[in-house]
Amino acid sequence: MGNDSLTITDNRTGKTYEIPITDGTIRAMDLRQIATSKDDFGLMSYDPAFTNTASCRSAISFIDGDKGILQYRGYPIEQLAEQSSFLEVSYLVVHGELPTAAQLKAFVHNITVHTIIHENIKKFVDGFHYDAHPMGILVSAVGALSTFYPDAKKIFDVQSRQTQMSRLIAKMPTLAAFAYRHSVGMPYAYPDNDLSYAGNFLNMMFKKTELKYTPDPALEHALDVLFILHADHEQNCSANAMRSVGSSQVDPYSAVAAATAALYGPLHGGANEAVLRMLTEIGSVKNVPEYVKRVKAGEFRLQGFGHRIYKNYDPRAKIIKRIAEEVFEVTGKSPLIDIALELERIALADDYFISHKLYPNVDFYSGIIYQAMNFPVDMFPVLFAIGRTPGWIAQWQEMLLDKEQRIARPRQVFIGASRRDYLPMERRPA
Ligand code: ACO
Numbered sequence: 001m002g003n004d005s006l007t008i009t010d011n012r013t014g015k016t017y018e019i020p021i022t023d024g025t026i027r028a029m030d031l032r033q034i035a036t037s038k039d040d041f042g043l044m045s046y047d048p049a050f051t052n053t054a055s056c057r058s059a060i061s062f063i064d065g066d067k068g069i070l071q072y073r074g075y076p077i078e079q080l081a082e083q084s085s086f087l088e089v090s091y092l093v094v095h096g097e098l099p100t101a102a103q104l105k106a107f108v109h110n111i112t113v114h115t116i117i118h119e120n121i122k123k124f125v126d127g128f129h130y131d132a133h134p135m136g137i138l139v140s141a142v143g144a145l146s147t148f149y150p151d152a153k154k155i156f157d158v159q160s161r162q163t164q165m166s167r168l169i170a171k172m173p174t175l176a177a178f179a180y181r182h183s184v185g186m187p188y189a190y191p192d193n194d195l196s197y198a199g200n201f202l203n204m205m206f207k208k209t210e211l212k213y214t215p216d217p218a219l220e221h222a223l224d225v226l227f228i229l230h231a232d233h234e235q236n237c238s239a240n241a242m243r244s245v246g247s248s249q250v251d252p253y254s255a256v257a258a259a260t261a262a263l264y265g266p267l268h269g270g271a272n273e274a275v276l277r278m279l280t281e282i283g284s285v286k287n288v289p290e291y292v293k294r295v296k297a298g299e300f301r302l303q304g305f306g307h308r309i310y311k312n313y314d315p316r317a318k319i320i321k322r323i324a325e326e327v328f329e330v331t332g333k334s335p336l337i338d339i340a341l342e343l344e345r346i347a348l349a350d351d352y353f354i355s356h357k358l359y360p361n362v363d364f365y366s367g368i369i370y371q372a373m374n375f376p377v378d379m380f381p382v383l384f385a386i387g388r389t390p391g392w393i394a395q396w397q398e399m400l401l402d403k404e405q406r407i408a409r410p411r412q413v414f415i416g417a418s419r420r421d422y423l424p425m426e427r428r429p430a
Helices: 077-083 086-095 101-112 119-126 134-148 158-183 197-206 217-229 237-246 252-264 271-282 285-296 315-331 335-348 351-355 363-372 377-401
Strands: 005-010 015-020 061-064 069-072
Touching: 069 077, 069 086, 069 315, 077 217, 077 315, 086 101, 086 158, 086 197, 086 217, 086 377, 101 158, 119 134, 119 158, 134 158, 134 252, 134 377, 158 197, 158 252, 158 377, 197 217, 217 315, 217 363, 217 377, 237 252, 237 377, 252 377, 271 285, 271 335, 271 363, 271 377, 285 335, 315 363, 335 351, 335 363, 363 377
Parallel strands: none
Antiparallel strands: 005 015, 061 069
């Protein structure tokens, strides 16, 4: 074998093995041959939380965390946020290439005609408790879509896959807005297919008694960019859930319900809410230095700072900061933004944050914008889910078409009791 290999000596047996290195990885299955005897199962790698294990080969998102780079299908996130639209980015993420004018027109049309949901869905959204979290409703409602579209089971039928993709991207905002309207006791607002994707979502969220809702163009644009920034982020917790659940060959609605549930967790989709709470607790710019001191003393973490992958400024945070200014021109400035800016200024000049490579992440500014646009905190992860839907679909499809993928089924290191005999109740110790 050439230089692209790893030589391993097993000190238990003295045997040497040569294992190929491809794309900076070794195949975990190549370790299986390393065994002490015929009865030995063979060596496995142990990697809780997959911190150093590639679970797939993917062509969707590229991240260089040290340089602060994010690209979808090769296109820098900055260019897409500046020049593209969420539906065009959705096409790119799902299909791999930018669409022609005709392809985009057909794609937008397919999404737009699928925004309406079956009337029965309204009935079961009605059944939720009055204060149900909209993310809980979304998880259930998107999973329930599978019962309305039994053809979604045909996951290897290209045409069926395309239809489910259009339905999912189109219906997530409708389900999300219905979940919100239920939680505030307002009548559901139906989709308005004259509006853009983001504009229609604002309509379904905020329409009151007016005959036709007209979204503010600046807010519509800001929301569209926020959706672009959330469209995909390679193998994060929810993408992994989408792939893992989808690998059982279940329909995509059930797999998206699993991905949405993964996003519901505070370590994934809930950090922007924590930022908002933190800024409110700090209360004033003059309290920032004291707060930073307490973070450095290890009392708590600075929310919206730091990232497992980015060890530089999260490129999405930079774009969101700019969008915030556009939003505040319409909504008026949020009092929290001055606190956030001061926090960032002090932290970025501080040795602790510099040496730990802690920079603002995507969540640092997004919550402030959402709040200024009148979205309640409970809706923040729901907004994330709408933006991430094309990414989940792309990850799912890539997994399905990858000949190397099978049902996801990790191994374990068993640390429990060895075989023992069942004890009848009367013989068990008290
Ligand atoms: N404030 C202060 N110190 C921090 C922070 C922070 N926000 N984040 C990390 N550190 C410090 C840790 O204390 C640790 O210091 P030490 O080595 O001196 O003990 C070091 O930096 C490394 O921290 P880890 O927890 O090992 O880093 P990890 O990569 O596992 O964590 C995470 C990443 C969870 C995002 C972390 O930075 C964090 O808790 N940030 C705040 C929450 C947040 O903003 N989450 C949103 C992430 S973006 C997203 O999910 C969409």
